[in-house]
Amino acid sequence: MVSPLYIIAAGLGGAFLLGLLPEKWRTAAYGVTLLALAAMAGIAGSWLYAFAVQGLPGVEIFTAGTRPPFAINFRAGMAEAALALLITMIGLHSALYMKNILFKQGRRAMAVLLIFIMALCGVIFTRDVFNLFVFMELTVIASAGLVLLSVDRRALGAGLKYLIVSQVMSILTLVGIIFLYHVTGSLNIDDMAAAQINTLQGGAMAFFLLFMAVLAELKPFPANGWALDIYESAHPAFSAIFSSASGGATLYAADKLLQIGGDTWLPAVTVIGIVTFIAANIFALVQNNDKRLLGYSSIAQVGLLLAVVGQRDILGDSYYYIVGGILLAHAVSKAGLFWLSGLVAKRELTDWAALRNQPVLVFAFATFLALLVGLPPFPGFYAKWDLAHHLAADGRLWLLGLILFGALVEAAYLFRWFGYVIKREADENGLTWQSIKSDVAFSAVIVAWLLAYLWGYLSGHGNLLHAIPLLFALAFLPLEWLPAKIKNVLAIGGLLYWFYLNYPSYNPLHLIFAAVMLPGGALILLASFQTQKRRIGFYPAAMLMFAGLAMLINAQTSFDFFAAWETLTVGSYFLILRGKYSEPHALSYLVFSLGGAFLILAGFSIAAQGTPEFPLAALAQVAQPYAPWVFAMLAIGFMTKTAAVGVHIWLPGAHAEAETDVSPMVSGILLKAGLFGLFTLLITMGKQQLYGVELTHVMLWIGAISALIGNLMAIFQEDAKRLLAYSSIGQMGYAVFGLALMNHLGWLMALMFVINHYIYKSMLFLSVGGVAKRTGTRLMYRMGGLITLMPLSFIAVLIGIIAMSGVPPLSGFGGRWIFYNAIMTTDYRLPLVIIFIAGPIAFLYLFRLIHTIFLGQLKDEMRKIKEAPFWIILPQMIFVAALMVFALVPGLALRKVDAYMSQFFEGNGSLHWEGLTITSQFGYWSPVQIMIVIGVIFMTLFLWLLFVNRKAQKVKQFNIVFAGERPYRPETTHYAWNFFAPYRKALGFLTEPLVERFWAAVAELLHSAADILRRFYTGNGQTYAIHLLGFVIIVYVLWMGGKS
């Protein structure tokens, strides 16, 4: 094997060789550059292979044949080799990417590039501080030169500012090194580390100066304005190197230097890192320029890494796994994104919509974002999990909270950007397409997935890329060329087969959720046969969601559960985003869901208390005083998914704007994931008290208020799908309420709602979706009288609303009956009042739904409307049948789970299922007999009326009693708009969008703060120098406290 020294040699040699070549031999010069870079990468790769696979221990290389301090030594271990490989690969790819500009600029530019990459490798390998200084100086000078490769004229200024700032850093470094040498008598890092400089006179000060210089290279807040200008104006390929390779190398240098400073410096690093992470992410919120945004994001990521480096005292063996995961995710994604930015002609974020001209680029973009944010199955996800667990185990919860907050902000602006890409108008000429550039960018995608596999392999939690459901979902990506109908068959087959496979292993409770999610999903997918052509993007997203759901039910450990949770969140986000106008709503959904997911992560981490993961059942053993906090975090996390009041504002838009067949999926099925989580939580943790407040009691109130607000909001909607969406908030409120009752029947009622809500809400969303498809509007007052034109849709809605209203004999009544039995034993009666108020309000919106669409006056322009398409009607009719069966024999679904749940409540309160009658401790109910009695009365009267009026004919629409006049137009005769005006007068004050205003204010506050504070970066080199100075002084005052 070749010595790592040859990495440096190859770079230097290549650069010298370039100097010897004639100016005109561009191709040869370019060839030499690539060859040198490839050789460097090859050597780094071979060493990485040796360390990682063959298990070689780290090696020391003594350059002058003597040991330090008399000569410089290099060290190569796994981390060094990996970083060197990363840097050289990014260098190589960027060189390929920059082919045109390098050809234009000639061999000098190529030489500078080689020197740059070589110097970065040197920074990594060297163990000598002065040598480190030399290499860093080389990178600075090379950077300033490479910045000029850009066609952007601002690059000149940016390069100059960088030089000014780096001069300050150089001075600091040199002074620091001189003092360190004075104190320790060595330039070798390991010798200095052994010398314990903090105990020596002047040692701390010396280290401070040196360390500040390296830190400043990492662009900490606020001394980072210069870096932003570089990111914004430099050539994208250089920005890629600058962000990924320079960032990685300098971070490693900082990590090395910390060995000198010792653990006392770790808190300082942590604080600098986290402040940078949060500040940069908040500033990024208001950026419109893509490269500047990426610049902020780079700074943020390096800040995060710095904060993690500050945790090395507690991370132990997993330090490199965590830092490496975050660093590689950042490096690969940022390089990929910068490379992509070179393909986009214009610089506004919205201009990236042009990526849609090449769908594969959208996939690349999505991969990079997921990698950057740390979504499963990418390395950042595993790293995030481990990091959170370590932080929680050592009580550094404030840091965990800040990291998660920053990550949420980052996800918000990144996915807002993704929304632009998917939804904004795509300029046909918006891409400056070059196959070499896109190949380079796509290579990063491949690396991203390889890393995903690698980190999964290395993780102690099992590889997510071995999870069959996830693989099945991902398999739809290469199948995108197939027609949608074939993919639909595959999807349905997959869902059913997975259910069949796992059927024996489900317990009765899981079975109900699994049945709703898997065969239930397949049933809704029938409606997807309606779509034509290929429907690109739908199946991977939908199947990702279903994969997450399937994994959620099977999850045994906290890690599996969380991975499934994030998977289904991401999948459903992509799915929701497909709606025509759903861009802001999908974003809102994602932000709330990720916020909830982060709470769940924090909850699991605190519960774990040091173990990397635990069986879900072990939630029961979480010790005081953590247990109530864990409970609260998990509960809020799950309730973001059920859209409990306070965190519900994402739901109406997301469900209403989704596609026709997506709305039932995300409403009928996805919401149940939250209930599943709550079930899991309550089964294991039971009742918890926080400051003397019973948390399930709080949930009781939340459920009740959600039910009221959801129902109340629903009655004032003009948009049919929004009405249904608000109704879901109400229905989930009931379910949460049932769970929070913490008795047997309450849970049974929640399950009843799981089944019922799935059936009728899916059915209603399909009917309304079909109607909207035919009429071209979702505004109910624009419809009317469609009953004769769309009779089957009408029947579905009719059955649906009777069931939902809880009127006997349909299945909704069962829910109410169990509800009344459940509340007979509860200790808390006050929240019940709210539920009682909410109940009858449902009648209002349900009636409005059916009246304004199907009854009343038919509009002229809708006289030729046809029934909804067959494939949308078919599942509805199946739902009608299912609803009838469930109404008659609820025991079919509930009997087993009723018995199963007895174990949690010691048998009390369960129902007795004797024949067709169900009895409880308090009352009785025979669904079949009720149905027969009502049916007989109803049919008798109906037949009799038919007989009496056998000659009656249907009269024309306007043939009504109208004070002797004839109504003028259907529009003026159809009473539909602002339907419940009196109600608004009486109780409208309850529908003030307080929660929406609150969250809007939070978002506005973040944006305004960012907008004001970013003015801090004036673009003036002198200001930046002052920032740097200020930064140094602040750190000095806070950490050194005047020590010398």
Next chain:
Amino acid sequence: MMQALESFNWMRIPYALLTVFIVFNFGFLMNATIQKIAARVGRRHGIPVWQNYVDLIKNYALRTSITHGVMFYLGPVFRLSGGIGLLLFVPIIYGSDMFSNFSFTGDLILALYFVFFGTLGMALGAAESGHPYSAIGITRGLSQMTAAELPFALAVYSVALQYQTLSITDIVAAQQGGVLHWTVFTNPLAVAAAMLSFLGSMMRPPFDVVLAPQEIPIGPPTEYHSSFLAMMQTNRALFPVAKMAVYTSLFFGGAASWPVFFLKVFLLYMWSAFVGVVFPRFRVEQSIRWFLIWAVPLGIISILLV
């Protein structure tokens, strides 16, 4: 299923029909009597007590050739099914197997929710007529109902808690043994809430803007005529009595014989008639506020105290 059919007591059907017949006639006569009393209060002479029969026979006899569609047809069917169903789902005469009809199929909750069956069906039927006044009447009715039914629901819950059962028969049984055992004395707040709620569901002033019977041709029945209307008139005799049977059972010790039943129902009815002739009409939002402010707190206190 077959076993249930074999064990079914087929005599229940003629008994049920008998119950309907008795209540129907009682309801008709009582409606007319109350109308007459209300007229006398207003210094009018009022209708003869048999007038409603005449109207009903006339309406059934009228032949129509007009319908507005399927749901229009079904509206009155829903309405009357709701009335008859409710009557048959509750035990009318305490201790009488003959007149307990189909109360074995469900308990108090069935009665509570089955009340809405007719309302909802009727609303659907009226809406298909396409007449805006029908729709306006329905929105008013439903809006008012959400607030008016609330104190009743609270009272029901309070009573169920008090007696620890949801079975109507058991609740009546618990009130036997003297007037002072009646719920009205053992749980007066619940009964007060329920009695205020009662006013809202009787379609009498001050809560009758839904139907606005005299001067404004508005409300769900706007487009109904002939036998459709007759069916609804039939229901207007049955449904209130069925509902008052529930009230009697829950709050006033039930009725062990028909005369007691007639008396209690009549007095209950008089309560709404009495309030109706004294107070003028509320607008819908006023009545919603009225129920929320005056009746609901009573119900809340009653469930907290039980």
